[in-house]
Amino acid sequence: MTELQFVRPVKRCPLPDDAVPVVSLRGLTKRFGKVLANDSITLDVYPGRIKALLGENGAGKSTMMSMLAGRYKPDEGHIEIDGKPVRFNSSKDAIEAGIGMVYQHFMLVDSMTVAENVLLGQEGHFFVSPKEMESRVGRLAERYGLGIDPGARISELSMGERQLVEILKLLYRESRILIFDEPTAVLTPEETRNLFEALWRMTEQGKSIIFISHKLEEVIALADDVAILRRGRIEGELETESIESKADLASRMVGKEVLLEVDRRPVEIGDKVLEIRNLTGLGLTEVDLEVRKGEIVALVGVAGNGQKALVEAVTGLTKPPLDTVFIMGQPWRKFFAESTWNRSMCYIPEDRLGLATLRNQNLVDNLLLTTREGFARGPWLDKKKAAKHTVRLIEKFDIRPGRIHALAWQLSGGNLQKAVLARELYREPKFMVAEQPTQGLDVSATEEVWKRLLETRSMAGVLLVTGDLNEALQLADRIAVIYRGRILGVLPTSDKDTARKIGPLMAGIVD
Structure with a gap:
């Protein structure tokens, strides 16, 4: 299996x-x-340097950056800017000190232009003409090599272009320290490369970059230095040139060996568990796709290109047009009318603390969300039996802190995802839809989720919806690329050229 590569064009300097x-x-x-x-x-x-910040889920990365960005006040210690102690009472104070943060979820006004978004909220710009706005932002974009039209409306832009607008907002404010939190989660490979080139150009002009990511290959390619955070403490710092391999970096991060490899042994391919025939509507156009027992089919694409609509149509959240979706050989309506709680279909939602679980309920009640029919005695639920099975699942899947009465919101992202997987696999599904199952998880939790998904092939077919192309290449037998509601290609991962072909298809480029 081939991984996507990111190669730094400029030699690092000590x-x-x-x-x-x-x-x-x-x-x-x-x-x-x-x-x-x-x-x-x-x-x-x-x-003039890029410092990557690595750590497992719950290691304290977000808290640390929130203090630097002025959102939290430290209980002890202080921050120094240019050697002088500072105290931030708000995000505005941090921005005035030259610190800016680009978050995963962009804060842009879709109906406004790039230039209008960049100048929005800036003092003294209320009466600036649109032409002057676009001229100022255009010069700024040119200075940093950010290829974007300042007159374009946000609604017309790709996710990568929208991210450039967020960066321009910070550069316009003359931010010297830019913090990026998982910035490549919604980008195509080409957009990721463009972002990296922009960050390198910023460092050439003296900017400082803090880069938070779980994608180790990106960290190794991009950063000058890496700081490793574990259990709220800085466990070490190293220059990227000294990192021997991705596995070496992963083991330093989690404090134990992490293989970062999967044993994808061939599994006997069985009957179709999903068949989509010429699905048009719900924002989709002429979609054809099938999944068989024993295989993982990955659906990849930039966020907002129809993945959500397709998932909702398959999982019963939205009613698809007649005779377009067939599950386990049955038409969609008949399947859901007769579906049972087990040996049927299961769904791992992207929103693990919203749709997948009840945040203020314990692990027993969250197990019962989709399995209650298995613990019912007439009108009564056998919660003692459910508690016993929850204990077994906690042990089998190593869900921490290991208490059945722990509430969903008290678990880290990785442990909550393991709890959701444990619950759904307990149902012995024949078809699974897994939506962004490792998004935001550290390498150790990701490795565990990958292992479970591969094990699922022995009893089910899996539709994997992911924005992580390396995950798709590692796990899937075939990769379907979706762009503006159309499947532009279904590529076998056994083909060594598949990794090269995915990026252009995600951008809508068909040979």
Whole structure:
């Protein structure tokens, strides 16, 4: 199986001995009740360099960056800018100090132009003409090599272009330190490469970048230095040139060996468990797709190109047109009218703390969400039996903290996802829809989820909806690429050229 590669075009330079940090965190500590989120964090960020921040889910990365961005106040310690202590009472204070953060979910006004979004909220620009706005933003974009039309409306832009607008907003504010939180989650491979080139150009002009990602191949390609956060503490820092391999970096991050490989042994292919025939409507056009028992078919594409509509049509959240969706050999309406709680279809939603679980209910009640018919005695639920099975699932799937009365919101993302998988696999499904199953998970939790999905092939077919192309290449037998509601191609992962073909298809380019 081939992984997508990112190669840095410019040779890294070692940090000069006389380098002075632009930002320093000194003994930052943050508690939430009895939980120690950050414990005496000390970290330096230097101008003209990219520092990657790595850590497992719950390691404290977001809390640390939230203090730097002015959203949280530290309980102990302080932040220094250019060697001088500062105190941020709000995000506005951090922005005025030159710190800006690009979040995973963009905050843009779709009906406005690029230039209008960049200048929105900026003091002294209320009476600036649209032509002058576009001229200013165009010059700024050209300076940093950001290829975007300042007069284009946000609604017309791809996800990668929208991200460039968020970056331009920070550059217009003259931010010197830019924080990126999982910035490639919604990008095509080509957009990811373009982003990396833009970040390198920013460092050439003296900007400092903090890059948070779970994608180790990106960290190795992009960053100059890596800081590893574990259980709220900085466990070590290293220059990227010293990293021997992705597995080496992963083991340093989680404190144990992580293989980052999957044993995708061939499984006997069985009957069709999903067949979509010429599905048109719901934002989809002439979609044909099938999944058989024993295989994983990955659906990939930039967010917003019809994946959600297709998933909802298959899983029963939206009614598809007649005679377009067939599940386990039955028409969609007949299947859902006669469906049983087990040995049928299961669904792993993207929203694991909303749609997949009840955040304020414990693990027993969350197990019963989709399995209650298996624990029913007439009108009564046998909750003692459900509790016993929950204990077994916690042990089998290593769900921490290991207490059946733990509430869903109290679990880390990785442990909550394992709980959802445990519940759905308990149902012994014949067909599974897994939507973004490892999004936001660290390498250790990702490895566990991959293992479970591959095991599922022995009893079911799997439709895997993912924005992680390496995940698709590692797990899937075939990859379907969706663009603006159409399946532009279904590629076998056994073909060594598949990785090269995916990116153009995601951008709507067909040979």
